[in-house]
Amino acid sequence: MNAHVRSSATLNLRTHSLIAFVLQPAEPLADWFEMLDGWLTRSPSFFANKPIILDLAQLDIPLRDYRDALTALARRHIRVMGVENANKTLVGPHLPPNVSGGISGKPEPAEPETMDAAAENAPAPAEREAPRLEPRNTGCSQTLIIDAPVRSGQSICNLAGDITIIGRVASGAEVVAGGSVHVYGAIQGRVFAGVSGIENARIFCTEARAELLCVGGAYLTAEDRDPRTEGKSIEVRLVESDLEIRILN
Known part of the structure; x- marks a missing residue:
């Protein structure tokens, strides 16, 4: 008697590197969204189909205001895939998950003494600035x-x-x-x-x-x-x- 043994299903599991933009909202949120809208007026499709992470280090807002902010971003076609530096009240079911371990695309900060000296000689900030973008680069360079x-x-x-x-x-x-x-x-x-x-x-x-x-x-x-x-x-x-x-x- 011949027995046919069916092989078990194979789970395809692999890693994938990508580049995500990190947006850092700041209070008051109304002013931050006005700045963001100025950017989107000049480049409406800039964030379209791009992975976005929110850095919440500068936000101390209640859950209701946070949900409203996520809705306002979604109306602008900005879909948030995760958050960094979020307090416990802003992470849970139906909210973007906490992420960590990304590699910052920005240079490492200078030593404190160097930063203090640079701050004294730094030029005045530009009259208009784009919303802070801090991309995380985890891919390899190519042309x-x-x-x-x-x-x-x-x-x-x-x-x-x-x-x-x-x-x-x-x-x-x-x-x-x-x-x-x-x-x-x-x-x-x-x-x-x-x-x-x-x-x-x-x-x-x-x-x-x-x-x-x-x-x-x-x-x-x-x-x-x-x-x-x-x-x-x-x-x-x-x-x-x-x-x-x-x-x-």
């Missing part, structure tokens, strides 16, 4: 090359490294890179570089006509940019907390 123009409405994203585009970035288009962005053509849309905390990220283009340029969270709109840079070949980099634009030709 994405787009051998075509980026059309209006398109969004090109590579959080693990640089992006190189052979062609223009049209008005209404968006390019988001963890590292630097190189555009061999005109930038007419919105370009974000250094969003994953990669040091020395820059934006290069052969014709500057951008709606928005952003490196490491500091940004300039078309209205803010020096008109002498219009149509020029430029390099954009972050110097301390401000953007510096250098004309290349």
Whole structure:
């Protein structure tokens, strides 16, 4: 008599590294949401389909206000996958779970003595600042090359490294890179570089006509940019907390 033995089912289990943006809400929340809305006005799809973690270290609010804040984020198409530094009252069923162990994309802080000295010489904060983004980079660096123009409405994203585009970035288009962005053509849309905390990220283009340029969270709109840079070949980099634009030709 032949017996047929059925093998047990196999559980497929593997690890997966990803890059998540960390948003740190601050009180008063009404002002923080107003700042966030300003960012989303300039780049409506920036957070779309991206994993988001909330750092609640600066929030001391009751559960009802926290639920309202999560609802307000969801209305803005920002889905929270987890939270950090949350007190016990803000973690439970039907709430984002506590997460830990991520690797910060930001440089390690300086020693206290160095920080004190830097604080004395630090420039005044910019009049307008983007909401604090602290990406956690757990992937390896790589370069994405787009051998075509980026059309209006398109969004090109590579959080693990640089992006190189052979062609223009049209008005209404968006390019988001963890590292630097190189555009061999005109930038007419919105370009974000250094969003994953990669040091020395820059934006290069052969014709500057951008709606928005952003490196490491500091940004300039078309209205803010020096008109002498219009149509020029430029390099954009972050110097301390401000953007510096250098004309290349």
